[in-house]
Every structure is written in structure tokens, then in C-alpha cells.
Amino acid sequence: MRLSSMPIATQKEAPADAEIVSHQLMLRAGLIRKLAAGIYSWLPLGLRVVRKVERIVREEMDRAGGLEVVLPSVQPGELWRESGRWDYYGPELLRFSDRHERDFCYGPTHEEVITDIARRELRSYRQLPVTFYQIQTKFRDEIRPRFGVMRAREFVMKDAYSFHIDAASLHETYQVMYAAYSRIFERSGLHFRAVEADSGAIGGAVSHEFHVLADSGEDAIVYSNAGEYAANIEAAAAPPPAHERPPAGPAMEKVATPNAHTIEDVCDFLDVPASSCVKTLFVCGDHDNEVVALILRGDHELNAIKAAKLPGIADPLQMATAAQILQAAGSNPGSVGPVGLGCLTYTDLSAANLADFVCGANEDGFHLRSVNWVRDLDETSSADLRNVKKGEASPDGHGTLEIARGIEVGHIFKLETKYSDPMGAKVLNREGKSIAMPMGCYGIGVTRIVAAAIEQNHDERGIIWPAAIAPYQIMIIPINLPKSARVREAAETLYERLGRQGYEVLFDDRDARPGVKFADCDLLGIPVRLVIAERGLDAGTIEVRDRRDSDSENIEIDSLDDYLQDRLAVSE
């Protein structure tokens, strides 16, 4: 492709609302343009990257035995009522009605549609297992779309669904998909980590997420510094207390704590560590205006996912209002505590193991110290309610936990019969009995991979594409093209030859100064830069530069083929 005939609109300055580096670079390099909040157009260079990712995904899905389909993006609401998600999914589901006032939605995911296909098409265990996949546009009406295509409302996703006769078969395919996902991210040139995860709105029991490691990631992932363990912090089980609860000490006393409203204030005021305090959080219960109290140690963070799974607590988790708290505790937030509470209460395992702790007195401006379970208040139901912390023991018994940031680019689930059961997707088994098919579900954020790749591969000059997903592999930059017939001749010949050899080549034949071309080449992140100039022609060499390196080198023109083959080798 000649740059003279491609309007690449590179920019020196990024739009002010682009926050993270991938978003800025995608705009500056002219890969995408925003149409509305969370809705983006893909320009030619950006689309080429998307297509490259799609190709890798498609090859690996095919290799894993998947069958490609395309399911409608507009789906009847009726189907969603059948699965129960018309009500459960919430405002993220973009709903509308047609001219007959029938409910429809734009698909945020496709379990309902594929399960409908399966119940119509699959009759016998002999047809199983089978895996369908598609690469298609989804729409999720996110509360806060941000970071460009990283968290967009409209995005391209690969979703796959497998159907089985039993759990063993599902497990087998799950493992195959796990391996396929690992290959996809490896081939895309990404540093990633597979972690145990919560399955969220899609449902099901077992799931793993694939995270691209990057500081800008929205998820916290925890992993053992010595063993294999890795999990999303949402799903990571906190280790139970290592020792028995210590015996109770001095009698409970009420102390005035004027103007101390936060754990930090109270700790400073009473000169105790946060780990000897408990905090009491109120969340909404299952029923109107009911609240549930959650007791955690002062130095621990609530894990909303864990809490929302407990009986009696609204899912998703919602904090109580100040008015509800006042009614339940008899005092304002800042002085509330578990002693004398009448509402349903859960205590985190670590908080339940404390003795002689400090908590709010349910009286404004007062706290209690030397509080002890059993002696001063009844024990409550206890559960794991908190996030794990860096340095805690890994659940697999090897090493301690580290915390890193990750961008979720893939997620695989064992759905079991969550959809096939209510929607009646059944087949006859070997015994002639009709059973609901266990299902698996496997998603990859195709467009998010593009952004994640940039987050992980860039420098101050621009993008550094992994070779496998670069929009073009090679940029040819001639020096003084307008004046030098030799340079023109050599550049044209090389451009023509490399194209014939199957390379994807950009030829910067614009009438621009070299500095402009170098800057654009760096910004666009083309893996190999070839400079054609008089001095190299005299010496019989060509100047090559790997985008990952800061310096170029001159190589014999004869060895160019070997260099390119080596540098641009793509695993298949």
C-alpha cells in the first residue's frame, strides 16, 4: 500500500478525553474514531489489526473443533424471558420494540439464541459433543464506557458454546478450549495469565479468565509467588484465621470518640491498629427496605461478589442508604457497630476470630473497646467476605500471594444446565432418556485485545505491534524520493518484490521530509522499517530497524530475505 493514497491522519496531540495510553495512541495513529460514548468506527489501519486477531481466533477455534455460525444481533425478548434474564440482566441490556410493540434487545451475549438452536437441531447424544462459535458485534449499555475500545458499549467478541451429554465431556472440551485460548494469546504476542474467576451474569460454576497483564487493567488478579495458583481477586478465597480466637481480656467499655468517623480516625484516637477494629457495613437485603450488616476487620476490604452470594443479600450488592443505616443501627455511619444490632448479620471469618476489638457503639460519637464475641454479643453467621491481601498464604499451600493488574481478554465458563434446563434443550442419551445438555461457554474480546496489545507494547514514540497482529509488517521509507531517481527506482523495485513475496508492505512515497515519515512509522508501530537512501545504494546495503530497537543496522541487501523471514515469522 502506498501511503500517498491512504489518508492516515496521524496526530501529534491526543484528544483531551483519552486517558489511557492505548486509547491515545489508537486515536493519534488513526486506528479508530469515536462516534458516541463507547461507540467507535474502525478506520483502515485499525480494522486490519482487528482482522488479524480474528484470523488467529478463527484458526484456533477451527483447530479446536469449533463450527462457525453467525447468530442474529437483534433478539426477541421472549427468549430472554425464557432464560429468566430479561429481568435479571438490568439496564446493560439494550431493549427496544418493533412496530408491533414486540420486545427485542440487541444481544450482549448469545446463550439464549444458541440454546434455542440446540434444542431445535440436536436430538441425540450421538450428535454430541458439538461446539459452535461466532465472531460478531455485541452491545452492552455500560454504565460508564471508557478507555476507548477497552470498555466500549459496542465491541467485537468471539463467543463459543459447547453442548454435551455429560460432565466428563464438558470437562474435556473445557480443557481443549483452555488450551486453544492459551494458543490464541500466545500467537497474538501477549503476556497473559489464566486465573480462576467468578462467573458473574453469565452464570455457571467453574470459570477461568484470561488476563493480559498491564498496570492500566481494571481487574486485580492474585497469584502465588511460588506455586500455580492464580485467581481474580473477586474469586480468591481468603485464608481462614491461622490460630484459635484469643481469650477475652478486660471488660467492655464505652469511650467517647468525638469527630472520629473513619477507621483511621478511631485507630489514631484510641491508638490501636486497624486490625483490632471491626467495621460494620450495611447492604440491601433481598426484600424492600431490609438491610443486612456485614462485619469486617478494620484493615480488610469487602468483596462485593462474595457478599452478594449469601442468602438474604441483594444480588448485585447494593449499599444501604444513610437513612436505612440510621434506622437499623440507631446512629449515623461512623459510630455503628455489631453490638445490639437486630438485623441479619454476617461476620467475616477474620473478624469473627478477633478478641478485645474496637467497634462503633451505635451511638453518635462513641465507640466500644475490648469487645468480645460470646461474652459481649452473640456470634453471627460467618463467611468469607473480604478480599485477600498481598503477602497472605496462597490457598494451594505454596508461597504467598501477589497482586497485579490485568485486562480481561478471555473468559471460559462451565454453564452446566443453567440455560439448557429452563429452555428445554434436551437430547436422548444412550438409555433413551431425555436429559438437558450440560453446556460450556467461551468468550474472547476481539477488539479489546487490540487495545490490550497496545497497553502492553508501546513506547514514548508510539505503538510497537507484535508481528502477528501488526496492520502491516514492513514500512519502506525512501530518503529524498523526489530528487533521486536511484532511490525511487530501488524503492519501487523493493516494494514490488516484497509484495510479490507475500509481505504486507507500506511504502511511504509521500512528498514529506524524512523526520515526518520516521515519526509516523514509529507511531503506527510497524515492526520492520526499511530505509532506502543513496548511501546504502552505494554500499550495497539496506538499513533495517526493528521497531523494538532504538538503533538501525545496515545489512547486505542479499541477506534481507533471511532477516525478514526470521523477524516476521508467525507461528501457526
Next chain:
RNA sequence: CGGGGCAUAGCGCAGUCUGGUAGCGCGUCUGCUUUGGGAGCAGAAAGUCGGGGGUUCGAAUCCCUCUGCCCCGACCA
């Protein structure tokens, strides 16, 4: 949804307080010049100042209203 902020040329911004009919940098176009890291000179095009309403002789500027966008948001007990 709550809180905060922004909206002026393709991009980045000034001008708003103190009303007088819109400017800077980058980019774009033309010409000359230049050609190894975003050159220089000369000229040019391009803006319903987010929409609507109001005040005023006069509104980007003041008032009301609507819309869009951005950021933050239970971890406090």
C-alpha cells in the same frame, strides 16, 4: 443514579470574571525553498462559539433551560 467539570476551526487551547461582533499553536490547501528524526518563508481556506429561550442598542461572554461529553463515586462505619 449522586457529585464535580467541560462544550470556541480537524486536534490542543486562549478569550467568558469586567458584554462591543473571535484568536493562538498544530494540522489542511497554494507557491517558493528544503530532504536522515514531526524544517523555513509568504499566502489561503476553515468556526451555527453544543441547541433553544431570555436580558440588552449589542451576547462566546450575563440569566434560564435542554443536550452531549469527561472525571470521581459504598471499602465510611
